[in-house]
Amino acid sequence: MTRAIILAAGRGSRMGELTAEQPKCFARLHGRRLLDWQLGALRGAGIERLGLVRGYRGECFDEPLTYFENPRWQQSNMVRTLLAADAWLATEACIVSYSDIFYSAATVAALSRVEAGLAIAYDPHWYALWSQRFADPLADAESFRLDANGNLATIGERCQSVAEIEGQYMGLLKFTPGGWTQVRELLQRLGDDAVDRLDMTSLLRLLLQAGMPIAVSPVQGPWGEVDAADDLALYHRIMPLAAIAP
Template sequence: MRGVILAAGRGSRLGNLTDERPKCLVPLAGRTLLDWQRSALTAAGVGELAVVTGYRGHLIAERGLMTFPARRWAETTMVGSLLAASPWLEAGPCVVSYGDIVYTAATVRALVTAPGELAISYDPQWADLWHQRFADPREDAESFRLTEDGCLAEIGARPRDLSQVEGQYMGLLRFTPRSWRAALRVLDGREEVLDMTGLLQQLVEDGQRVEAVPCDGPWCEVDGPGDLRVGEEIVRRNEEAFAW
């Protein structure tokens, strides 16, 4: 199993923390975000890792990691970054991680062993984390609904109320070559307008089964400086879960 970390963006909402480095190299609890991701993926048995780079990508390449440069990272969404790693996605099963999240190895293992061609990790207890991050969790929450058998039914819309939110997508997913080919058919030149949740929603509407795998352990996402404080507290309170 291979793993790809999408780390092309600057992370402008972090202000001067990313003036001289990409977002994935911002430290959290004594380690960069990239180091947290590498450790979790490796501990879960992901054997080869690559990073999709963009903003100040040379700083990542200097760490000896294999990289896929996203040439148009500033003009496209996360999906554009994902396309840069297409050679690996076409070749075999691959875990894909956003470059601004911290999660446990147990969550990766659950994702890797999930059935089906396409699977995503999600947090069914999302509200607790969102209350720590936002004054009103509804400001950032997206719709997330499941089918009776636990597959993705809806994702990415602005929810009318929280009854439409059965969890939150984490930015961690797993493709097989077959599901990646389905994704390429959906994209077909639309990488500038479709974001990742938009791609997943379109795949669902086209009949692609998307397994939804609950996270195993704590996690956090870093969008702004306040998220760093939240993430550091999560890591501090859950040292055993993050001890690899």
């Protein structure tokens, strides 16, 4: 595994003033941008070639990475941003990371070792974090169930009970070229307008409905997703620098 792609085209409007002049992944946790945490974890897992899909405030990025562009980031969703990196996804196994999360090199390494066309990282102990992020964890958490083979069975649906949730998807995926071919074929059948509206969790649901196996890999060590400024404040409080630094 030598390649990884960070999807950083969207603005992240729920971040308010933190993204008024800069991309969402420039928000800082313990003095480092989320982007810096991501690059550190990916490099720490031995990934040598790093790419990033730009959109909102793309001119802010000056790291020595391979850049892809989603010029229609305002009119499209995450899956359109993913498609911008087709040239890499079609030729070599790639880790794909959202730009508003942080995670460990160990999580990346474990996901890299999963032998499947498509695999996702998840947190089986999600409730401890969600209960600190939300007054009602079920207001945000979505379904996540595994099948008898340990692959993903359901994802992204609203739940009435914590018992329906075996984990939470992190925004960290792995595609092989063969797995990506299956994804691309499904997207071609949908048409451009439908693809523009498609978020990643909805894509995963469609792939499950089409019969594609989706493997899972549990998180290793601390992680977090940043949907709002309040999330950053929480992580500063509950995750000291020593706990998340490599």
